[in-house]
Amino acid sequence: MEIGNLKSLVDLELSYNNLSGFIPPNIGNLINLNTLYLDSNQLSGLIPKEIGNLKSLVDLQLSDNNLSGLIPPNIGNLINLNTLYLDSNQLSGLIPKEIGNLKSLVDLGLAINNLSGLIPPNIGNLINLSTLYLDSNHLSGFIPKKIGNLKSLQDLDLSYNNLSGLIPPEIGNTTQIHALDLSSNHLVGLIPKEFRKLSSLVKLMLNGNQLSGCISLEFRSLNDLEYLDLSTNKLNESIPSILGDLFKLHYLNLSNNKLAQTIPFKLGKLVQLNDLDLSHNSLEGKIPLEMGSMQSLVTLDLSHNNLSGSIPSSFKEMHGLSYMDMSYNHLEGPLPNISVFREAPLERLKGNKGLCDKVGALLPPCNAHGSKKDHKKEEASRY
Numbered sequence: 001m002e003i004g005n006l007k008s009l010v011d012l013e014l015s016y017n018n019l020s021g022f023i024p025p026n027i028g029n030l031i032n033l034n035t036l037y038l039d040s041n042q043l044s045g046l047i048p049k050e051i052g053n054l055k056s057l058v059d060l061q062l063s064d065n066n067l068s069g070l071i072p073p074n075i076g077n078l079i080n081l082n083t084l085y086l087d088s089n090q091l092s093g094l095i096p097k098e099i100g101n102l103k104s105l106v107d108l109g110l111a112i113n114n115l116s117g118l119i120p121p122n123i124g125n126l127i128n129l130s131t132l133y134l135d136s137n138h139l140s141g142f143i144p145k146k147i148g149n150l151k152s153l154q155d156l157d158l159s160y161n162n163l164s165g166l167i168p169p170e171i172g173n174t175t176q177i178h179a180l181d182l183s184s185n186h187l188v189g190l191i192p193k194e195f196r197k198l199s200s201l202v203k204l205m206l207n208g209n210q211l212s213g214c215i216s217l218e219f220r221s222l223n224d225l226e227y228l229d230l231s232t233n234k235l236n237e238s239i240p241s242i243l244g245d246l247f248k249l250h251y252l253n254l255s256n257n258k259l260a261q262t263i264p265f266k267l268g269k270l271v272q273l274n275d276l277d278l279s280h281n282s283l284e285g286k287i288p289l290e291m292g293s294m295q296s297l298v299t300l301d302l303s304h305n306n307l308s309g310s311i312p313s314s315f316k317e318m319h320g321l322s323y324m325d326m327s328y329n330h331l332e333g334p335l336p337n338i339s340v341f342r343e344a345p346l347e348r349l350k351g352n353k354g355l356c357d358k359v360g361a362l363l364p365p366c367n368a369h370g371s372k373k374d375h376k377k378e379e380a381s382r383y
Helices: 025-029 049-053 073-077 097-101 121-125 145-149 169-173 193-197 217-221 241-245 265-269 289-293 313-317 372-380
Strands: 011-013 035-037 042-045 059-061 066-069 083-085 090-093 107-109 114-117 131-133 138-141 155-157 162-166 179-181 186-189 203-205 210-213 227-229 251-253 275-277 282-286 299-301 306-309 323-325 330-334 354-356
Touching: 025 049, 049 073, 073 097, 097 121, 121 145, 145 169, 169 193, 193 217, 217 241, 241 265, 265 289, 289 313
Parallel strands: 011 035, 035 059, 042 066, 059 083, 066 090, 083 107, 090 114, 107 131, 114 138, 131 155, 138 162, 155 179, 162 186, 179 203, 186 210, 203 227, 227 251, 251 275, 275 299, 282 306, 299 323, 306 330, 330 354
Antiparallel strands: none
């Protein structure tokens, strides 16, 4: 290809076409190139090692292609790079340690490949990094402690790998971080108390690991949190009432843990919450009346617990609720008079002690289980 003759070229942008075949090695002749955008094509084959000659390059984007083979180590020569996106390809092998030379890097995306081995510790050299996406690979070993050096980091995604060991407490040094996703790995141990320093966090996903212990009271400092997923771990003890002080939450998932005791009534203060999933735990006692204040709820799942008593009549105020599941508890009494309960399929109500009402004629009428007067008496006993 003649493109290698264009030695005065500064910007080459060929994104979002249907280009196929290999990246020509003589692209390495374009030594004045600042930007090279070949993303969102159908390019295949290897990333040519000659790309390491482009020492003026500031922005390199090869994502969304069919590139395979190794990331060439001499990519570490591109010391002026601010942006490197190689995500959504079929790259394999290790992340080269030479990537630690790219100290001007602000955005690094290697997600959705077949990369394996360890996260190189010298990734901690990239002190200007704002985004780091290594998700959806086959990376293993520990999360390096030196990730705590990345004090400009705003978005870290290590999800869907095979990472193991503890969450390093040093992650608490990344105090500018807005989104942290460590989900779907094999992480163990406690959620570090150093998370209290991550007061800029908006989104935290630790789901799909083997984390244990209690949900830390240190979460009280995460006042900007909007999205919290701690599901599918081994967390135990009670749900801390301080979660009810995270007023910006719109998504809260604590399902598939070993949480016990009662649902704290303070969760009812989460009036912006859209999605709440507390299913598959060992929660007991009555559903708090205060949850009726959660009028922004769209989905609610309390199934597979040991909850007892009646469903609070205050739930009739949840007019935006479009999905609920109360199955497999010890609930009894009439259903709240809103469509999401009246029209619910039986599988979302079954496995309870004595729920009654006419829901598609699938539940018995309340006079077969006790009068509504008994239900009112039970409601009154809550106060």
